[in-house]
Amino acid sequence: MHFRSLIVCLALSLIFLLGVIWTIWPEPSWVGFGSPEATLSKQAIEKALLESKTSDGLARAGLRIPIVWFRTPENRVIRVTLREMSFEGDRIDGFRIPPDKRAAIVSSVDQKVYVSSGSSGPILQGCALTRLDGRAMLPGSIDVIPCQGVYSKLGIASIINVAIVTFSNDQLDAPPCFSQLYEQQGDKGYQECMLDQLRSGIGSIIAAKEGGNTLDLLILPELTTGHGGLSKRQFYATFFSLLANKLSDATARKQLPSEIVLQVWSHDRPGSFLQTIDGIRREIDGSVEAFSKIDHPARSIAWLRLAGIAGGLSLAISGMLIFPRLQAVFPALQSLASAPTATSLLAWIVICFGLADSLYGLAGSATPPWEEYTQLGLGVLIVPIAAPVIKALKSVQDSITG
Known part of the structure; x- marks a missing residue:
């Protein structure tokens, strides 16, 4: 199981790395x-x-x-x-x-x-x-x-x-x-x-x-x-x-x-x-x-939230693989660290995206290049915020099915 978790962690880290490279890569001059x-x-x-x-x-x-x-x-x-x-x-x-x-x-x-x-x-x-x-x-x-x-x-x-x-x-x-x-x-x-x-x-x-x-x-x-x-x-x-x-x-x-x-x-x-x-x-x-002064097309940066979420999930999974006691702190992430599936990973990404959208005004108010850094950082920070939300949703589901 840990091998699968490690593969997922590396894949998420790669997505995050691409987001970092995109952010620091200079925009073309006009x-x-x-x-x-x-x-x-x-x-x-x-x-x-x-x-x-x-x-x-x-x-x-x-x-x-x-x-x-x-x-x-x-x-x-x-x-x-x-x-x-x-x-x-x-x-x-x-x-x-x-x-x-x-x-x-x-x-x-x-x-x-x-x-x-x-x-x-x-x-x-x-x-x-x-x-x-x-x-x-x-x-x-x-x-x-x-x-x-x-x-x-x-x-x-x-x-x-x-x-x-x-x-x-x-x-x-x-x-x-x-x-x-x-x-x-x-x-x-x-x-x-x-x-x-x-x-x-x-x-x-x-x-x-x-x-x-x-x-x-x-x-x-x-x-x-x-x-x-x-x-x-x-x-x-x-x-x-x-x-x-x-x-x-x-x-x-x-x-x-x-x-x-x-x-x-x-x-x-x-x-x-x-x-x-x-x-x-x-x-x-x-x-x-x-x-x-002419309006030139801006680079698409919405996907940087996905890269940030991938980075946050990668950090969380790797942290629990290295320090198993962290699973007690973030029990909602335990399934990702022990037996990640496509369904659970997709659920995390969708919920994180939904929460990130509620904070999009903060990212939208920033100006380039800070807007790109904000989008990336917002994706990373939304993961620990999403953990209690997912835990609460799971509790509701368990009470309904129980």
């Missing part, structure tokens, strides 16, 4: 700087950014810095990475796209899709889209087109043309922002107009799809910071704000790409990378803070 594989502090990111610049304030060629990552309630991981890369008509320097990724690259164009600047010219050329007559675009709109040229062999599936910096309103119903600068409200009106178009463009870009499927990877340059005249901080403020909004929406976040690569250029203007560093450093906090 947001962090760096990457899920190597979460860093914000200070470490800032240090990495500063160390990646050259003496004349340019981005070091080939740099790659994981900036921030988010784990959605649907358990998707979305990463934001900073990369230095440059575009030529026949190659992409600084970044090799994994062959199993659906990637898209963003190109800033004017409303007629053939005047481009910076890296946009080589991008259009690499995707064989140097001119698209008749595809007039409204300011702030995007156009997702399959990449047909050399870049398609380098892993670029689509090019996302975005018309933000437009110069005339030929074939368009909406005037370009430059009309604000020259005809109406001066520089202030121009800035507000450009920011509106940038918000519209980025909002559409980060939710864009390729062939009806969510993108794996999106390469996003610092839009409007060249001819557009906006600062890099304005670009990153707009980007991180819109990203936080998308992440906060259950439907919108499902459309976000798995990784957004913020592209910088090592051949940019001297000192320009310092503006990139400043923009990222000042603006990432907002999206992290906003995302941390």
Whole structure:
């Protein structure tokens, strides 16, 4: 009989041990700087950014810095990475796209899709889209087109043309922002107009799809910071704000790409990378803070009461096996220590669960991680409380049957 009791005791101890491991095992993080594989502090990111610049304030060629990552309630991981890369008509320097990724690259164009600047010219050329007559675009709109040229062999599936910096309103119903600068409200009106178009463009870009499927990877340059005249901080403020909004929406976040690569250029203007560093450093906090407020699924902890009850029963049985005199103190447990059966064990568990439910308010009022410890401890403590209850029930049963 003692052998059976010992087996039951070991099984109950194993359940309790699993509950302890579950309780002390850290919950998954939902947001962090760096990457899920190597979460860093914000200070470490800032240090990495500063160390990646050259003496004349340019981005070091080939740099790659994981900036921030988010784990959605649907358990998707979305990463934001900073990369230095440059575009030529026949190659992409600084970044090799994994062959199993659906990637898209963003190109800033004017409303007629053939005047481009910076890296946009080589991008259009690499995707064989140097001119698209008749595809007039409204300011702030995007156009997702399959990449047909050399870049398609380098892993670029689509090019996302975005018309933000437009110069005339030929074939368009909406005037370009430059009309604000020259005809109406001066520089202030121009800035507000450009920011509106940038918000519209980025909002559409980060939710864009390729062939009806969510993108794996999106390469996003610092839009409007060249001819557009906006600062890099304005670009990153707009980007991180819109990203936080998308992440906060259950439907919108499902459309976000798995990784957004913020592209910088090592051949940019001297000192320009310092503006990139400043923009990222000042603006990432907002999206992290906003995302941390989202309700994420909590771990199921109700079963920890079962683990605690198993631990309490194991402790009681082992105690009576080692110290037989304890059977006189807890006679209701004597049957479990001497001849445990499935019926008696189940009866104990059901009664303990019922008593634990009456004290659930105490466990529910605790906050994580104490709620988990409370549930586990409540299960352990309910066993000696249940002993006199079971003894009383047995007495009632004996009086009825007697």
